[in-house]
Amino acid sequence: MAPQLRKQLVVVGxxxxxxxxxxxxxxxxxxxxxxxxxxxxxxRPAYDRVALTSFFxxxxxxxxxxPSGTYDDPRVRxxxxxxxxxxxxxxxxxxxASGEDLHYDExxxxxxxxxxxPPVPGADLANxxxxxxxxxxxxxxxxxxxxxxxxxxxxxxxxxxxEAANAxxxxxxxxxxxxxxxRLMAVQIDDLGGRTxxxxxxxxxxxxxxGAMTEAILGDRRNRVERLALKDRNPLDVDLVxxxxxxxxxxxxxxxxxxxxxxxxxxxxxxxLRTSDEHIWAIGECAAVQGVMYGLVxxxxxxxxxxxxxxxxxxxxFTGADMSTKLKLLGVDVASFGDAHGTTxxxxxxxxxxxxxxxxxxxxxxxxxxxxxxxxxxGDAAAYGVLRPMVASGMELPENPEELILPASRGGAxxxxxxxxxxxxxxxxxxxxxxxxxADGTITRAGATCxxxxxxxxxxxxxxxAATGKEIDRSLCEHFRMTRQELxxxxxxxxxxxxxxxVEGHGTGRGCDICKPAVASILASLLNQHVLAPxxxxxxxxxxxxxxxLQKNGTYSVVPRVPGGEITPDKLIVIxxxxxxxxxxxxxxxxxxxxxxxxxxxxxxxxxxxxxxxxMESGHAYGKSLRTVKSCVGSTWCRYxxxxxxxxxxxxxxxxxxxxxxxKLKGGVSGCARxxxxxxxxxxxxxxxxxxxxxxxxxxxxAMPAHAQLLxxxxxxxxxxxxxxxxxxxxxxxxxxxxxTSSWMDAVDGGLDRxxxxxxxxxxxxxxxxxxxxxxxxxxxxxxxKATIEDPEKLARFVSFVNAPGTPDPxxxxxxxxxxxxxxxxxxxxxxxxxxxxxxx
Amino acid sequence: xxAAVREAVCRLDQIEREGGVTALVAGEAVAIIRxxxxxxxxxxxxxxxSKASVLARGIVGTRSVDGEDVPFVASPMFKQAFDLRTGExxxxxxxxxxxxxxxxxxxxxxxxxxxx
Ligand code: SRM
Ligand SMILES: Cc1cc2nc3c(=O)[nH]c(=O)nc-3n(C[C@H](O)[C@H](O)[C@H](O)COP(=O)(O)OP(=O)(O)OC[C@H]3O[C@@H](n4cnc5c(N)ncnc54)[C@H](O)[C@@H]3O)c2cc1C
Ligand code: SF4
Ligand code: FES
Numbered sequence: 001m002a003p004q005l006r007k008q009l010v011v012v013g014x015x016x017x018x019x020x021x022x023x024x025x026x027x028x029x030x031x032x033x034x035x036x037x038x039x040x041x042x043x044r045p046a047y048d049r050v051a052l053t054s055f056f057x058x059x060x061x062x063x064x065x066x067p068s069g070t071y072d073d074p075r076v077r078x079x080x081x082x083x084x085x086x087x088x089x090x091x092x093x094x095x096x097a098s099g100e101d102l103h104y105d106e107x108x109x110x111x112x113x114x115x116x117x118p119p120v121p122g123a124d125l126a127n128x129x130x131x132x133x134x135x136x137x138x139x140x141x142x143x144x145x146x147x148x149x150x151x152x153x154x155x156x157x158x159x160x161x162x163e164a165a166n167a168x169x170x171x172x173x174x175x176x177x178x179x180x181x182x183r184l185m186a187v188q189i190d191d192l193g194g195r196t197x198x199x200x201x202x203x204x205x206x207x208x209x210x211g212a213m214t215e216a217i218l219g220d221r222r223n224r225v226e227r228l229a230l231k232d233r234n235p236l237d238v239d240l241v242x243x244x245x246x247x248x249x250x251x252x253x254x255x256x257x258x259x260x261x262x263x264x265x266x267x268x269x270x271x272x273l274r275t276s277d278e279h280i281w282a283i284g285e286c287a288a289v290q291g292v293m294y295g296l297v298x299x300x301x302x303x304x305x306x307x308x309x310x311x312x313x314x315x316x317x318f319t320g321a322d323m324s325t326k327l328k329l330l331g332v333d334v335a336s337f338g339d340a341h342g343t344t345x346x347x348x349x350x351x352x353x354x355x356x357x358x359x360x361x362x363x364x365x366x367x368x369x370x371x372x373x374x375x376x377x378x379g380d381a382a383a384y385g386v387l388r389p390m391v392a393s394g395m396e397l398p399e400n401p402e403e404l405i406l407p408a409s410r411g412g413a414x415x416x417x418x419x420x421x422x423x424x425x426x427x428x429x430x431x432x433x434x435x436x437x438x439a440d441g442t443i444t445r446a447g448a449t450c451x452x453x454x455x456x457x458x459x460x461x462x463x464x465x466a467a468t469g470k471e472i473d474r475s476l477c478e479h480f481r482m483t484r485q486e487l488x489x490x491x492x493x494x495x496x497x498x499x500x501x502x503v504e505g506h507g508t509g510r511g512c513d514i515c516k517p518a519v520a521s522i523l524a525s526l527l528n529q530h531v532l533a534p535x536x537x538x539x540x541x542x543x544x545x546x547x548x549x550l551q552k553n554g555t556y557s558v559v560p561r562v563p564g565g566e567i568t569p570d571k572l573i574v575i576x577x578x579x580x581x582x583x584x585x586x587x588x589x590x591x592x593x594x595x596x597x598x599x600x601x602x603x604x605x606x607x608x609x610x611x612x613x614x615x616m617e618s619g620h621a622y623g624k625s626l627r628t629v630k631s632c633v634g635s636t637w638c639r640y641x642x643x644x645x646x647x648x649x650x651x652x653x654x655x656x657x658x659x660x661x662x663x664k665l666k667g668g669v670s671g672c673a674r675x676x677x678x679x680x681x682x683x684x685x686x687x688x689x690x691x692x693x694x695x696x697x698x699x700x701x702x703a704m705p706a707h708a709q710l711l712x713x714x715x716x717x718x719x720x721x722x723x724x725x726x727x728x729x730x731x732x733x734x735x736x737x738x739x740x741t742s743s744w745m746d747a748v749d750g751g752l753d754r755x756x757x758x759x760x761x762x763x764x765x766x767x768x769x770x771x772x773x774x775x776x777x778x779x780x781x782x783x784x785x786k787a788t789i790e791d792p793e794k795l796a797r798f799v800s801f802v803n804a805p806g807t808p809d810p811x812x813x814x815x816x817x818x819x820x821x822x823x824x825x826x827x828x829x830x831x832x833x834x835x836x837x838x839x840x841x
Numbered sequence: 842x843x844a845a846v847r848e849a850v851c852r853l854d855q856i857e858r859e860g861g862v863t864a865l866v867a868g869e870a871v872a873i874i875r876x877x878x879x880x881x882x883x884x885x886x887x888x889x890x891s892k893a894s895v896l897a898r899g900i901v902g903t904r905s906v907d908g909e910d911v912p913f914v915a916s917p918m919f920k921q922a923f924d925l926r927t928g929e930x931x932x933x934x935x936x937x938x939x940x941x942x943x944x945x946x947x948x949x950x951x952x953x954x955x956x957x
Contacts, residue, residue, distance in 0.1 A: 478905055510859065510877050512902040513915035513922075538859040542898050542917030550917055554893040801870070802851040802862040809863070809870055811887060811894030829887035829894070832868035 006075075007034045009311075010094055010104040012084045012253065014040025016049055017284030017300035018110035019065050022076060024308045031075040034311075037102060038076070039094070041083040042133060045069050050297055053167050055137045057694060057713050058687075059673035063134070087257040089277045106279050108307060109254060109267055113247040113285040113295070118155075122217030127225040127240040131164040132247075143240045144171040152176070153228050153238045155214055156245035157184040159325070164244045165206055175206045176236055178228070180245075182211045188325055188336035189376045192353055196360035196378045200332040209233070217241055249286045249293055262288035271317040273307050281307045289318050296323065322392070326384050332358075333381035338374025338391035339364050347373055352405045354379075361405040363387070370396050377405075385456035386417065389431070393421035423460065424453045435464045454746070476737060477514040479507040484662065484737040488522050497527060498535050517541045518737045521624055524660035525732050528780040530787055531623075532794045543622035546601060546798075547608075547784055553823035554812050556604060558584070558596040559621035560611050561657060564631040564649030564669070565592030574614040582607055585820045591628035591666070593619060598821050600808060602800045608785040617783040620658060624738075626665045629653040630678065634671025634688065641671035643688035648717070649677075652686075655721070656728065658781050662735040662744075665728070666700070680708040683741040684724060689713070693720050697727055698745040698752070706742035709752050712760050725774035726759045726767055733770075807832070847944075847951040853881070854948065861897035861914065867954040871941055872897035874925055876912050882925040883941035883952050884914070891918035896938070904931060 009030075011018050022038055025031060040046070047063040055063060070078060086095040093101050115130035117123050127143050130136050144150050150173045154165045157179030168175045177184070183194025184201070198208050213231040220226045228236040249266035260268040260276040266288025273281050273289065284300035285293065294300065299321035306316035324337035342349055346367030353360045359379035366373055372390045377383060383405060390397075395418040398404075417423070419432035424446035437444045438461045446457045475481045480503075482490070487506075496502050499519050503511050511519075520531065520539035529536060531544050543549050548556030560575065575594055579586045582603055584596040599607055608618075620626060629652045632638065634645030649669040659665065668679030669686045679685025685696040691714040699708025712723055735744040748754050757763045788794045799805040810830040814821040850864035850873065861874040863886050870886035874897065886894045899917045903910040913922040913931055922931040923938055930936040942953035 479902075509903040509905060509910050510901075510912075512904060512913075513900040513920055516900050516902065534857075538857055538901065541900070542895070545898065545917075550895070550898075552891065552893060552918075554895050796855070797862075800863065801865040802855060802873070804865040807865060809894050811870060825892040827892065829869055829885055832865070 007105040008103055009034040009036045009106045009108070010102060011036065011038040011108045011110055012087075012094065013110035013112055013250075013284070013286070014038050014042070014046045014078060014080065015110060015112045015284065016046055016065070016297050017112070017304050018108075019046035020301050021108060021110060021283060021304035021307065022071060022078075024305055025311075026071060026073045026076065028308055028312060030308055030311055031073050034075070034106070036076045038078045039082040039084050039096065039102075040078070040080050042135075043081055044134070045078060045080060047134065049132070052131075052134070052137065053163055054710070055134055056141065056167065056170065057710055060134050061673055062675075084253060087253050087280070089257055089259070089280060092279060104279070106311060107281070109275070109280065109282040109286055110284045110304075111250040111253065111286040113249050113293075115243050116246040116248045117243050118214070118245055120214050120216055122219060122225070123243070125217055125219040125225050126223050128217060129240065129242050131160060131167075131242055131244050137167070140168070140240065140242065141171060144168070144173045149174060150239040151237060152240045152242065153178055153236055154242045154244055156243065157181070157208065157210065158187060158244065158246065159185060160247075161244035162201075164242045165201075168242065169204070169206055173240070176228075176238070177201070177206060177208045178212050178214055178230065178236075179208070179210045180213055184208065184210065185334065185336075188340060189334065189378060190341060190362060192351065193334075193336075193360045193362065193376045193378045196353070196358055197332060197334060200358050200379065247285065247295060249288065251286055254280075254282070254286075262291045262293070264288070264291075264293070266291075266293040271319070272310055272315075273303050273318060274310075281310075283307055289320075292320075294321055294323075296321065322388075324388050326381055333377070333379060335377040335381035335384040336375070337384065337388045338372070340374045340376050342374070344373050350402055350405070352402070363401060363405060365397065365401060369401075372397055372401070372404075375405075385423075385453050389417055389421040389423050389456075393418050395421065417460075423456055431460055434460050438464045439468075476518055477512055479503060479509050479511050479515050482506070484518055484522070484739075485734050487518070488525075488733060491519070491522050492526060497523065497529075499523075499539055500535070511539075513541070514737070517544070517624075520544070521660045521662065521737075524625075525777075528658070528660075528777055530782075530784060530794075532784070532788060534793075537797075546604065547618060547622060547788065548599065548604060549622045551597060551823050553598075553814070553825055554809065555598045555600055555823065557621065558599050558604070558607055558611075559589065559593060559619040560616040561619035561653070562593035562628075563653040563657075564629055564646050566631070566646055566650060567593075571614055571616060574610065574616070578607055578610050581610075583821060585822065589621075591621075592630050593628060595621070598814065598823065600800065600812060602798055602805070602808075605789050605795055605798050609789050612783070612786050612789065617657075618785040620784075623658075623660060624662065624664050625658060625660045626653070626656040626667070629656075629667035629669060630682070631669050632671050632674075632676035634669075638671055640674060641688070642690050643671055643693065645669040645671035645677065645686075645688060648686065648693070652721075652724070655778055656724075658784070659728065659732075659777055661728070661732050663738050663740045665741070681705065682708060684708070684727065686720065692716050695720055695723055697755070698741040700740050700742050702740075704742075709745075711752070711756055722767075722771065723759050726762075726770040727755070729770035729773045730755070730758055730766070846954045848954055849949050849951050851950050852948055853879075853945050853950055856881070856950070859901040861899070861901065863894075863897040864952065866941065866952050870894045871952060872914070873943065873950060873952065874901055874914055876901060876925070880912070880925075881943050881945055881950055882912070883943040884923060884925065884928050885939040885941075887938065888916040888918055888921070889936055889938065890916060890921050893918060896923065901925075906931065 045066040083097040084094050085097050092104050095101050115132050129140050152168045152173040153176040154161050155178050157177045165175050165177045183191050184197045215231050216229040218227040228238050251261050251267045254267040262268045267282035269275050269282050269287050283303035309316035326335035342364040348365045350363045362376040364374040417431050421431050423431050429444045429446035516539040579596050584598050587595050589595045629649040631646045631649030635641030666682045667684045668677040668682040670677040670679045671688050680696050681699050681701045685708045687694045693715050694713045695711045696708035697711045699706050800809045810832050813824040815824045856862050856875040861872050864871050872884045872886040874882050886896050888895050895917050899914040901914050912925040915922045928938040928940040
């Protein structure tokens with residue numbers, strides 16, 4: 001080994017925690033002192049293991065935590081396919097499987113954990129899998145394919161086991177869950193809770209075997225799984241087996257190197273995450289902090305931060321973690337928090353069970369009946385948000401604690417949390433911090449991570465305003481004391497077609513720049529009249545009023561529609577020629593089309609006419625309406641494309657063009673999972689799969705970027721269009737003014753799941769109505785530019801001066817830059833020259 | 842009071858209710874705005890906030906100030922509201938635009954080139 005000038009830090013394992021360690025080391029400046037080498041055994045950089053199951057939907061690339069494969073710091077080197085086989089603490093050397101030795105000054109072990117495989121005969125047969133890596137999932141998927149319907153068994157009915165069972169079920173495999181304990185999720189929930197869960201899962205068509213011990217896995221002649229032998233039970237005929245019976249820390253390297261390990265496994269570390277060797281640290285699932293191993297990612301991240309801190313000379317200390325969990329498994333809410341099993345001395349239990357609706361709730365209460373210690377919720381976990389912080393804050397219980405778990409219809413009560421109760425555990429935000437923020441109109445990070453605290457945060461804010469006597473004003477503006485959604489319903493129910501009737505019947509005054517465009521948008525969604533029709537025109541913001549975007553010097557921009565970004569050379573030539581003839585600045589937009597800037601208002605009709613004659617139309621760049629549906633080249637040219645993304649993008653853009661909505665709408669279609677169209681940053685994004693299309697909704701770029709979420713997968717085009725029609729109309733009907741789809745989703749009670757219920761499962765029975773509304777829109781579409789140039793009455797407004805139509809406004813000025821015009825402004829009104837003085841007194 | 846010099850700029854029916862037109866009055870751009878009640882007002886078209894000649898293209902409405910409905914036009918650029926009667930900005934009282942005397946005679950709008 002060549003002598004090293006700078007100090008060397010080696011990280012073994014590039015999983016979630018190893019990756020976080022490196023990120024933090026870079027951002028906190030540890031790379032000033034150390035060169036970092038990360039050695040990962042897997043064939044790819046770290047990926048989001050927590051979201052592993054979504055691999056089937058989104059593919060490996062989407063899960064990657066480091067898609068580029070390199071860190072943005074030349075002092076960090078990542079090597080994949082690099083398994084460490086030995087550590088020599090005395091020489092400070094690690095040895096790779098290839099035989100190569102690497103020197104280190106500090107060593108961080110982040111080797112994670114491996115599925116626990118109980119010592120049953122046959123565990124080494126083909127078609128027996130773990131559930132931990134992308135390779136595991138790829139293997140499971142290929143084993144589930146082909147021939148008749150496959151049967152699979154998941155061994156282990158814990159959190160992970162149920163997740164694996166869910167995945168098998170979704171792959172179309174007939175699924176058995178085999179659990180040794182007498183109930184499911186034995187670690188998190190109790191007997192009755194487990195039984196309630198059983199009931200839900202049984203309804204979905206999975207078979208649960210609790211108290212069942214696997215004796216052997218029997219194979220056929222080709223060494224493939226054939227049968228599962230269970231103790232005292234009938235054997236199960238199965239084609240594949242997934243082990244998910246817990247995890248074991250990967251501590252073999254440490255053991256062999258002579259480091260201390262915990263009794264129950266895991267590299268033993270102290271509160272500073274240092275092992276028994278002063279230059280070796282262990283973090284994440286391979287570590288046992290003071291003997292305790294943590295099988296969740298958040299504590300691992302804390303550990304990573306602490307080691308970075310220590311190496312920088314700090315004194316960070318790991319003080320334990322909240323192991324409360326709330327999740328939705330196979331559509332069932334399950335939560336467990338605090339001392340869920342009532343192991344505290346003298347603990348009392350209070351339960352509520354409703355076998356009919358499959359709801360089970362348990363509270364664990366201290367001996368004196370004063371404090372909440374923990375609990376379990378199955379079937380309805382809405383109270384989790386309030387109960388978990390109660391445990392953490394140790395607040396005194398109300399007199400009738402049973403009210404905390406009774407349904408509201410039976411006297412369930414609301415409860416006052418103490419100010420110091422931690423409401424958001426992800427971001428450590430207390431109730432006091434939330435009310436303080438509400439008071440001075442700022443926001444906290446509460447709710448921004450896992451989102452499980454959002455309902456509670458909202459309630460605290462609302463309660464705060466109610467208590468201070470301020471009603472939360474959800475009015476549109478001073479003229480309408482109602483929300484946009486309420487106004488929408490009022491307009492629809494009464495069948496109004498004119499602003500005057502609406503403001504006279506339901507508002508005050510003559511309206512303003514807030515309610516008028518909002519009413520215009522509602523009328524447009526319902527009636528699809530021309531935005532410049534008499535009575536409509538004065539309601540529009542200037543962009544809609546002139547069918548272009550107002551620029552800083554008072555001119556407008558012109559953006560013809562280029563559906564899906566596909567354009568012929570002839571149209572490109574026309575656009576270029578028009579720009580030259582009218583002296584316009586041209587730019588390629590971020591929406592895959594061309595913007596012509598600097599058009600004087602009086603020139604707009606002539607510009608549109610030229611474009612319309614060449615077969616183009618308005619691109620609605622000015623409207624709160626569909627903007628573009630971006631596309632990638634897709635299967636027509638791209639060697640990776642699996643579907644015709646351009647064709648679909650064009651079809652969708654033409655279907656939804658002109659659709660007025662609460663905020664602008666954008667779409668994208670990518671031809672494969674590489675996602676070159678950035679579809680997931682759109683209000684609706686579609687990604688091609690081999691079987692069809694995955695539909696993602698509620699994404700956006702802008703100041704608060706949000707990734708679109710999967711609404712439904714592997715859809716045919718007909719299904720896709722049906723769901724999109726419903727989704728868009730549902731949004732248009734229920735969203736607030738200027739609320740984009742992602743914030744609308746956050747505001748919808750039940751969020752994405754609720755939207756899916758309405759759009760895909762049609763639980764409200766609104767499907768037909770929403771589709772019919774969209775069909776009306778599609779049938780009544782017309783090009784606003786064309787309709788304007790054909791109507792002398794509408795054209796009359798497009799003059800610079802009513803009394804001097806041929807005179808350009810002298811206030812509009814330009815300068816030149818890079819060979820084109822740019823907008824300029826003047827420092828006061830410009831006069832065309834006159835001898836009569838004018839102006840204020 | 843100085844004798845006003847008036848210029849006929851357009852017919853009243855060329856201005857939509859709660860809409861505006863721009864007129865060239867003594868070489869300058871003037872916004873002529875008609876309210877729902879058919880009152881007609883004239884202001885300088887130049888928006889001092891955005892430094893652009895745009896006020897006639899704004900949304901016209903009312904805002905309740907001390908219990909009174911004040912007619913205003915909101916600049917289409919950054920939405921500041923201007924009192925149609927006085928030219929005063931309702932969002933920033935330090936700012937005002939020039940106003941012009943205006944009247945309607947036999948359906949024709951006349952603007953005084955000098956404020957009275
Ligand atoms: C022209 C263009 C920039 C460019 O030169 O590329 C542009 C220009 C404007 N954008 Fe944009 N945006 C343009 C693409 C984008 C994109 C990229 C995209 O669509 O892929 C984004 C991020 C994606 C997104 O919207 O989620 C984007 C996010 C915004 C936002 C932030 C929206 C949000 O939800 O946070 C605004 C502000 C708003 O709408 O309230 C905005 C608003 C504007 C306005 C309308 C501001 C205004 O009121 O004057 C700009 C005027 C357009 C004009 O004069 O023609 N623009 N804007 C792009 C036109 C695309 C097109 O062909 O229609
Ligand atoms: C399906 C599933 C669902 C989960 N859901 C949740 C959840 O909802 N919430 C939650 O908090 N946690 C969840 N977890 C747990 C979470 O994924 C782990 O806590 C987290 O990944 C631990 O990170 P880590 O870096 O310690 O280990 P890992 O992510 O496992 O990374 C360890 C890496 O080290 C590598 N490695 C091991 N030995 C060597 C060696 N000798 N040389 C080189 N490289 C080596 C491994 O190949 C691996 O890539 C889930 C896990 C799974 C599998
Ligand atoms: S998303 Fe896929 S199909 Fe589309 S261009 Fe990229 S690689 Fe090709
Ligand atoms: S608890 Fe996860 S975001 Fe608040």
